Every structure is written in C-alpha cells, then in structure tokens.
Amino acid sequence: MAYYFFIFATLFFVLSPLALAQPFKAVNLGNWLVTEGWMKPSLYDGMPNNDLLDGSQVQFLSTKLQKYLSSENGGGTVLVANRPSASGWETFRLWRINETYFNFRVFNKQFVGLEDQGDKVTAVSDTVGNSQTFQIIRNNDDRNRVRLQASNGQFIQASSETLVTADYVGSGWEDSDPSVFKMTIVNIYSFRGEYQLTNGYGPDRAPQVLQDHWNSYITEEDFRFMSENSLNAVRIPVGWWIASDPTPPKPFVGGSLKALDNAFTWAQKYGMKVIVDLHAVQASQNGNDHSATRDGYQEWGESNIQETVAVIDFLAERYADKPSLAAIELMNEPMAPGVNLDTLIKYYQAGYDAVRKHSENAYVILSNRLGPADSKELLSFASGLKRVVIDVHYYNLFSDSFNNMNPQQNIDFIYNQRASALTTVTTTNGPLSFVGEWTGEWAVQGASMQDYQNFAKAQLDVYGRATFGWAYWAYKCAADHWSLKWMIENNYIKL
Numbered sequence: 001m002a003y004y005f006f007i008f009a010t011l012f013f014v015l016s017p018l019a020l021a022q023p024f025k026a027v028n029l030g031n032w033l034v035t036e037g038w039m040k041p042s043l044y045d046g047m048p049n050n051d052l053l054d055g056s057q058v059q060f061l062s063t064k065l066q067k068y069l070s071s072e073n074g075g076g077t078v079l080v081a082n083r084p085s086a087s088g089w090e091t092f093r094l095w096r097i098n099e100t101y102f103n104f105r106v107f108n109k110q111f112v113g114l115e116d117q118g119d120k121v122t123a124v125s126d127t128v129g130n131s132q133t134f135q136i137i138r139n140n141d142d143r144n145r146v147r148l149q150a151s152n153g154q155f156i157q158a159s160s161e162t163l164v165t166a167d168y169v170g171s172g173w174e175d176s177d178p179s180v181f182k183m184t185i186v187n188i189y190s191f192r193g194e195y196q197l198t199n200g201y202g203p204d205r206a207p208q209v210l211q212d213h214w215n216s217y218i219t220e221e222d223f224r225f226m227s228e229n230s231l232n233a234v235r236i237p238v239g240w241w242i243a244s245d246p247t248p249p250k251p252f253v254g255g256s257l258k259a260l261d262n263a264f265t266w267a268q269k270y271g272m273k274v275i276v277d278l279h280a281v282q283a284s285q286n287g288n289d290h291s292a293t294r295d296g297y298q299e300w301g302e303s304n305i306q307e308t309v310a311v312i313d314f315l316a317e318r319y320a321d322k323p324s325l326a327a328i329e330l331m332n333e334p335m336a337p338g339v340n341l342d343t344l345i346k347y348y349q350a351g352y353d354a355v356r357k358h359s360e361n362a363y364v365i366l367s368n369r370l371g372p373a374d375s376k377e378l379l380s381f382a383s384g385l386k387r388v389v390i391d392v393h394y395y396n397l398f399s400d401s402f403n404n405m406n407p408q409q410n411i412d413f414i415y416n417q418r419a420s421a422l423t424t425v426t427t428t429n430g431p432l433s434f435v436g437e438w439t440g441e442w443a444v445q446g447a448s449m450q451d452y453q454n455f456a457k458a459q460l461d462v463y464g465r466a467t468f469g470w471a472y473w474a475y476k477c478a479a480d481h482w483s484l485k486w487m488i489e490n491n492y493i494k495l
C-alpha cells in the first residue's frame with residue numbers, strides 16, 4: 001500500500017506543475033485596468049455632460065428647415081442642410097475638449113471647421129485647432145435642443161439647404177431660428193472605454209476616479225475567492241499606456257502598473273497564474289471602445305508595430321521572472337479586414353521575439369482575428385513557434401443569428417458548432433487552444449435559472465477541451481450573468 005502511495009505521490013509531484021496548471025480555468029479581470037462603462041456605469045456618475053463623450057455620434061436636425069446637417073460627399077468640402085434623413089454623412093463623431101467644447105469628425109475623417117477666410121462651415125481639415133472647435137450650448141429645458149458656437153464667437157446657422165455658415169448672432173430657441181438644431185446622440189451611453197472615462201473627467205479628476213476604481217474593484221480578497229472556487233488563473237486586460245506609467249500620454253492616467261504588480265503578488269500568494277493581455281493598442285485594432293479608441297476608427301497598422309512591440313517588451317521584461325506569469329497575449333481581438341493578416345503576423349513574430357528575449361517559458365498567446373477571417377489562418381505560422389496559444393472568443397451574442405434561438409438551441413450550438421470550431425484550432429504538436437473569452441449570458445429573454453445552469457455547463461464541457469484552457473468574461477460586472485463571481489455565489493455555475 002505504502003509502495004503504491006509512494007509511486008502515486010512521486011508521479012503527482014513530478015507532473016503537478018504541468019498537470020495542475022493546464023488546461024487553465026481562468027477568469028478575465030475585465031473592466032479593471034481597461035475600463036468598459038457598461039460593466040460599471042456608476043464610474044460615469046458625476047461626470048458633467050456624460051452623454052457627450054469622445055466617439056459619441058451626433059446628428060443635427062435644423063428646426064427651421066427640418067433637414068439634417070450633412071458633410072457633403074462625406075467630407076472634403078462644405079456642410080449642407082438638405083437631408084431628410086440621417087445616415088453616415090449626417091453623423092458627426094465627437095472629440096471632447098472639455099465638457100462643452102468639441103471637435104466634430106465626419107465620415108471621411110476630416111474635422112468640421114470654419115473656412116480660412118469667411119464664415120462657411122466646411123469639413124476639410126485633417127487636424128484640429130481653434131477653428132475646428134465648437135461649443136455645444138444645450139437648452140436648459142430640452143438638453144437635445146442645441147446651438148453651436150464657432151471659434152469666431154458666432155453661431156452656426158442653416159440659412160438655406162445649401163448654405164451653412166457660422167455668422168449668426170441671435171439668441172432665440174424658437175423652431176424658426178436658423179441656428180437651432182435638434183441633436184440626436186446615436187450611440188448614447190454605449191461608447192464608454194478608457195479614453196472616454198479619462199478624457200471625460202479630465203486631468204484634474206480622472207487620476208482619483210481611476211485610483212479609487214483600481215483599489216476597490218479587484219483586491220487580494222478576490223484572489224482568495226477565485227482560488228477557493230477552483231480557478232487557477234486570471235487573464236488581465238491592460239492598455240498600451242501602462243508601459244509609460246506613471247506618466248502616460250493624456251488623457252490616460254498613471255497607476256495601473258502598480259495594480260498589475262499587486263495582481264502578481266496576490267496570484268503568487270494564492271497559487272494562481274497570470275495571463276497578461278494587451279487589450280488596447282495605440283490607434284485601435286478593432287474600433288471598439290474597449291480598445292481605448294477615441295472615436296471608434298480602427299487605425300492600427302504597419303506603422304504601429306514598433307510601438308506595440310515595445311509595450312510587449314516592457315511587460316515581458318518586468319514580469320518574466322515572476323513565478324506566476326503564465327502567458328502574454330500580444331493583442332486582443334484584432335479585427336479583419338482592417339487589420340490585415342500579413343501585418344498581424346509580422347507583429348506577432350516581433351512580439352513573440354520580444355517575449356522570448358526575456359522568457360523561455362512564458363506562453364505567447366495569439367488572438368485570432370474577429371470578423372471575416374479563417375479561424376485556422378494563424379496555425380501554420382504558429383506551428384513554427386514554441387509554447388504558443390491560439391485564442392478564440394465564443395459568445396452566443398453579437399449576431400442576429402442568436403436572437404431567435406431558444407435555450408436548447410443555444411446548448412446544441414455549443415455541443416455542435418462550438419465544439420467543432422474548437423477542434424479546428426486544437427492541433428497536435430501545434431499551438432495550444434484557448435477560449436480566452438466566453439460568458440453565461442446569451443440573447444434568450446426570460447430564461448430560467450435551470451436554463452442558465454445548463455448553458456453554463458455545456459460551455460464548461462466543451463471549452464474544457466481547449467488545451468490551454470478557458471477564461472470567463474468577466475470576474476465582476478454590473479450585469480449579473482456576466483459576473484463569474486455572481487454566477488458562483490448564486491449557484492448558476494459550478495466549476
């Protein structure tokens with residue numbers, strides 16, 4: 001008996017560092033070091049004009065003409081006021097200067113401004129300055145009734161459908177006033193990332209708001225909770241500005257690096273591993289607010305590779321010797337076709353080399369592209385590298401195809417389509433597979449607790465086959481089913 005125990009114990013001891021760690025059962029510490037307003041809307045309480053943020057898309061209907069302001073041709077020429085309905089050319093993206101002053105970016109990315117000599121309103125400048133700056137003055141009784149004051153002190157007026165000028169000096173609010181517009185905010189309260197939060201509060205208030213958030217949102221107690229509930233790793237989204245902590249470029253604020261250091265300390269104490277995930281890169285790899293974009297344009301490309309590799313190099317150097325470091329993910333959710341495959345692979349190779357410069361052991365995670373992309377497109381490249389992982393994200397959401405599925409159809413989809421999709425990226429002798437994001441929420445309305453339990457169980461069954469493991473999105477969230485902590489505490493999920 002003792003002999004068998006000895007064999008067993010020896011095997012266990014020898015295999016345990018590998019066998020116990022992987023596949024990982026992990027959770028994303030989402031909305032901690034890269035914020036997402038929908039996960040904690042109260043972060044925006046107390047921000048003045050918090051419906052007019054960077055990237056808010058607004059449309060202006062002239063009350064006199066009952067026509068929308070439009071940047072003719074999408075930009076490059078004058079503004080007109082002749083459209084009966086609003087679409088791309090009639091939509092302006094805000095760059096917030098402070099709570100009432102803004103720049104307006106048009107469809108083709110130019111900024112609205114005054115013409116060099118004169119009062120005509122145009123959209124020709126690729127940069128912002130005084131003449132691209134406008135104050136939005138809201139009516140006290142109807143906050144979506146506005147007048148737009150230009151840098152010359154006068155108001156924009158739609159004097160006719162083809163003549164939009166900034167030369168009005170009156171101050172009325174009547175429908176007949178050519179300077180009054182009805183403003184529609186297209187994406188109200190839905191575009192709230194780190195840029196919107198930090199720039200919305202501005203340099204005086206943002207540092208304290210963020211510091212309070214970092215200190216309270218994730219604490220050592222959470223690592224104790226996670227480890228006691230069978231989780232053995234965390235995936236931590238970080239933003240590119242962490243590499244220039246404590247003085248990142250505005251509007252970002254310093255301090256997230258210290259929080260990440262703390263996470264490593266707590267992870268080690270509770271025997272957990274850390275996956276550092278570069279979630280937000282300069283110029284944005286997907287245009288989503290969680291990439292910390294200012295206005296939703298996806299602009300990351302070839303010219304950003306070097307600065308992005310520098311962030312990876314910084315993270316790898318800092319954490320390479322930490323026993324808790326499991327992996328560094330080079331870029332979260334690059335979006336096809338904006339991020340093209342050749343550029344991405346070039347970056348992934350350089351990012352991989354940067355990690356390897358500091359660590360032989362850390363896994364390097366390559367996120368598959370979202371959008372129209374082949375899920376196997378990274379496999380042959382990755383096969384030439386050591387200790388690499390392909391990350392796929394599976395949500396039964398964000399596509400109309402899920403809207404009419406009942407609970408059983410969702411569960412079948414996991415056991416059939418998801419299982420098969422995961423198989424295609426789970427290779428022998430190639431990279432490992434990782435379901436780096438999934439959640440217990442779905443598009444089903446009014447599902448029962450049992451439905452949710454079955455759905456979670458199906459996902460655990462299938463994603464448990466991923467060779468590197470899985471990570472739930474997220475640990476904490478204002479929306480209950482997105483919070484693994486809530487799901488565990490309320491018996492919706494059993495790990």
Ligand SMILES: *[C@@H]1O[C@H](CO)[C@@H](O)[C@H](O)[C@H]1NC(C)=O
Pocket residue numbers: 097098099101133
């Ligand atoms: C807001 O920005 C405008 C334009 O730069 C400036 O004139 C104004 O003083 C600023 N207001 C506040 C409250 O900072």
